[in-house]
Amino acid sequence: MKMKMKMKIPKRKLFLLIIFAYVAFSLYAAYNVFFSTKVISRVHRVVKKETGVPSGGVRDGGAVAPFLADEWNPWEDEQVEYNSALNKKREAFKHYLGRIDKTKSKRYKVQIWGKAAIGLYLWEHILEGPLNPTDKVAQWREGELQSGKIDFSFYTGPAVVQGHVPLDMDSLVMVLNGREKQKVSYSTRWLEHVQALVHSHTVSHVAVVLLGNEQCNNNWLSPFLKRNGGFVDLLFVVYDSPWVNDKDVFQWPLGVATYRQFPMIRPNAQLITSNRPYLCNFLGTVYKNSSRETLMQVLKQSGLDKECITIAREKWLPQETADSLRRYQTALAQSELTLCPVGINTECYRIYEASSYGSVPVVEDVMTPGTCATGPSLPLRLLKAAGAPFIFISDWKELPAILEREKGMSQEERVDRRRRLLEWYTSFRQQMKDRFSEVIEETFFKSG
Numbered sequence: 001m002k003m004k005m006k007m008k009i010p011k012r013k014l015f016l017l018i019i020f021a022y023v024a025f026s027l028y029a030a031y032n033v034f035f036s037t038k039v040i041s042r043v044h045r046v047v048k049k050e051t052g053v054p055s056g057g058v059r060d061g062g063a064v065a066p067f068l069a070d071e072w073n074p075w076e077d078e079q080v081e082y083n084s085a086l087n088k089k090r091e092a093f094k095h096y097l098g099r100i101d102k103t104k105s106k107r108y109k110v111q112i113w114g115k116a117a118i119g120l121y122l123w124e125h126i127l128e129g130p131l132n133p134t135d136k137v138a139q140w141r142e143g144e145l146q147s148g149k150i151d152f153s154f155y156t157g158p159a160v161v162q163g164h165v166p167l168d169m170d171s172l173v174m175v176l177n178g179r180e181k182q183k184v185s186y187s188t189r190w191l192e193h194v195q196a197l198v199h200s201h202t203v204s205h206v207a208v209v210l211l212g213n214e215q216c217n218n219n220w221l222s223p224f225l226k227r228n229g230g231f232v233d234l235l236f237v238v239y240d241s242p243w244v245n246d247k248d249v250f251q252w253p254l255g256v257a258t259y260r261q262f263p264m265i266r267p268n269a270q271l272i273t274s275n276r277p278y279l280c281n282f283l284g285t286v287y288k289n290s291s292r293e294t295l296m297q298v299l300k301q302s303g304l305d306k307e308c309i310t311i312a313r314e315k316w317l318p319q320e321t322a323d324s325l326r327r328y329q330t331a332l333a334q335s336e337l338t339l340c341p342v343g344i345n346t347e348c349y350r351i352y353e354a355s356s357y358g359s360v361p362v363v364e365d366v367m368t369p370g371t372c373a374t375g376p377s378l379p380l381r382l383l384k385a386a387g388a389p390f391i392f393i394s395d396w397k398e399l400p401a402i403l404e405r406e407k408g409m410s411q412e413e414r415v416d417r418r419r420r421l422l423e424w425y426t427s428f429r430q431q432m433k434d435r436f437s438e439v440i441e442e443t444f445f446k447s448g
Contacts, residue, residue, distance in 0.1 A: 107149055108445050109169040114156030115190055116183075118211045118238065119175035121255030123154045124264050126432050131156075136261060148437040162193040170204040171444050172197075177211045184220050191224050191232075198231045205444040207234035209252060214345040215370025216241050225249075233443050236436070239345055240381050242373040250439060251382045253432060256356065257349040260320045265356040267422040271333070272358060273415055279406050280308040280362070281335040283328050284350070285316040291364060292341045295396045302400040309335060332357040336406055336414060337391070339399075342368055346379040351390070355425040358418035362402065365392040386428050389421055 114123065123129045129145040129152065139159035145152050155165055156175075174194060176187035187210075197203040212218050216239055224230040227248060235243070236252040243249045256262040265271075282299075286292045296312060299305040309331040320328070332338060338354030340363045354361045367379055377384050391402060 107146075107151055108171070108441060109151050109153075110171045110173060110440060110444070111165075111167060111169055112152060112154045112173040112175065113160060113165060113190075114154060114175045115160070115187070116175050116177035116209075116211050117257075117259035118177075118209065118252075118255060119154075119156050120258035121253075122175060122209055122436075123156070124258075125255060126429050126436065127152065128264075128429075128433070129154060147433060149441055150437050162190065167197070167202065170202065171440075172203050172205065173207045173209060173440070175209045178218055178221060179211055179213055188220065191221075195224070195231055206232050207236065207440060207443075208232050209236045210238065211254075212237045212239050212241060213370075214239060214343075215368075216372035217370065218243070234439060239347060240372040240378050242371065244373070244381075248443070250435070253382060253428075254347050254349060254352065256352045259318075261325060262349070262353055267358070267426065272418050272422065274333075275411065276334050276336050276359075276414075278307060278309050278331075278335040279304070279403050280337040280339055281310070281331040281359070282308065282339040282341075283311040283331055284313070284341075286312045286314065287343075290341070291366075291396060295339060295341050295399070298396050298399050302403075304400060304403050307403070308339075328353075329357070332359050335359050337362050337402075340364065341396070342366060344368060345370075345372070347383075351383070352425075355388075355421060358422045360389070360391060360417065360421055362391045362393060362399070364396065365394055386431065387424070388428070389417075389424050 112119070112123065114120065123143065124131065127145055127147055130143045131141045131154070132143060133141065135141075138157060140155070140157045142156075143154045145154075153169075172194065174190060176190060177183040178187055191208075194203060194206055198206065208221070208224075210218065210221065218237065218241060221232075221235070222228055224232045225235060225248070226233050233248065235249045237243065237249060238252050238254050241249070241251065244251045282295065284292070286296060292312075296305075296310065299308060299310060311327070311331075332354055336359065338350060338357075338359040338361050340348055340350045340354070340361045342348075342364045345368050346364065346366065351361045351363060363380065365379070367374065372379065373381070375381075380388075383390070393399065393402070
């Protein structure tokens with residue numbers, strides 16, 4: 001028992017022994033870190049061997065002494081992994097932003113110059129754009145709207161003159177009148193102005209909406225078309241032109257007579273459900289030896305003229321008075337049918353004006369003299385292709401039988417027919433809007 005007690009080491013000596021060992025190890029470690037030239041491990045890299053003599057290097061007997069670099073970094077591997085992961089995240093975020101940018105809807109800008117009255121039908125009735133000021137006789141009117149991916153701006157009025165329109169984009173639509181010689185000369189001057197803008201690289205894309213000649217004689221425009229070496233990319237032309245190919249030439253509706261201040265009519269319940277006291281109406285010019293004379297004779301001989309509103313005049317008047325426009329609109333609103341005899345062309349403003357009031361157009365479906373296209377779906381190719389719910393006749397002698405059938409229709413049947421006509425006309429204008437925007441977008445901004 002006494003022997004065991006003698007071999008026991010005192011706690012104080014044990015503590016001092018531990019302290020001594022710790023200090024010795026620390027000095028040894030410090031020596032290896034700061035003075036040893038050996039590469040201990042991957043982590044503790046302190047020596048770089050250079051192929052040449054580094055600045056400050058020492059030659060010993062012709063041998064190159066190793067260059068010592070103080071670049072110890074015990075977290076080097078962790079730092080490399082962190083940086084690699086960070087770079088991957090940055091690249092992934094860049095790809096994400098790229099995908100967002102690609103899917104973001106790109107918008108385009110197009111300016112419209114309305115230098116013919118059909119420009120108002122395009123802007124207010126088809127595109128349904130606003131105009132400021134609202135005064136219809138203002139010298140300068142303008143508006144903006146979005147259709148599809150295009151931001152349209154519109155300028156019209158007598159004060160819109162060459163060189164004084166704020167052109168802040170390179171895509172342009174010109175609305176022109178080519179019906180008669182004087183209008184053609186005026187339109188030609190505008191096209192020559194636009195041609196100069198194209199040559200100066202101010203304008204890159206050009207479309208024309210043309211109120212064409214009623215006999216489809218539009219040859220004056222041919223040299224301006226891109227297909228013939230000109231600069232006009234697209235043509236939207238009124239009447240059944242043989243040029244129409246639905247590639248760079250498209251048919252456009254005549255629309256309502258905006259030059260006579262015919263307004264935009266919004267469908268409402270009264271238009272659909274009201275009791276209309278008259279079977280039909282015809283207010284217009286009756287030309288000598290025309291089918292319009294036949295129409296008036298048929299109505300009188302059958303005694304049906306008393307059941308229709310008819311006001312005939314011998315001379316065409318370009319403008320309506322406030323009273324005559326009101327009488328005409330009242331006749332449309334109070335008649336089940338609107339009689340639409342041919343004029344110089346089969347297509348007339350009356351067709352569209354009657355449709356806007358829910359009064360079914362009775363259309364004389366015959367070709368008129370001229371160079372318009374011919375074929376089984378002509379005339380009125382555009383309206384027939386759109387499924388217009390009209391009554392088509394080839395001879396006004398068919399009218400008495402049509403009016404007798406009208407007498408036998410119930411109010412419910414008439415209301416249903418009006419609703420379908422108004423819905424069709426709304427849909428037709430929307431189709432024209434979509435087509436106009438899509439064709440311009442595809443041709444101006446996506447082709448080539």
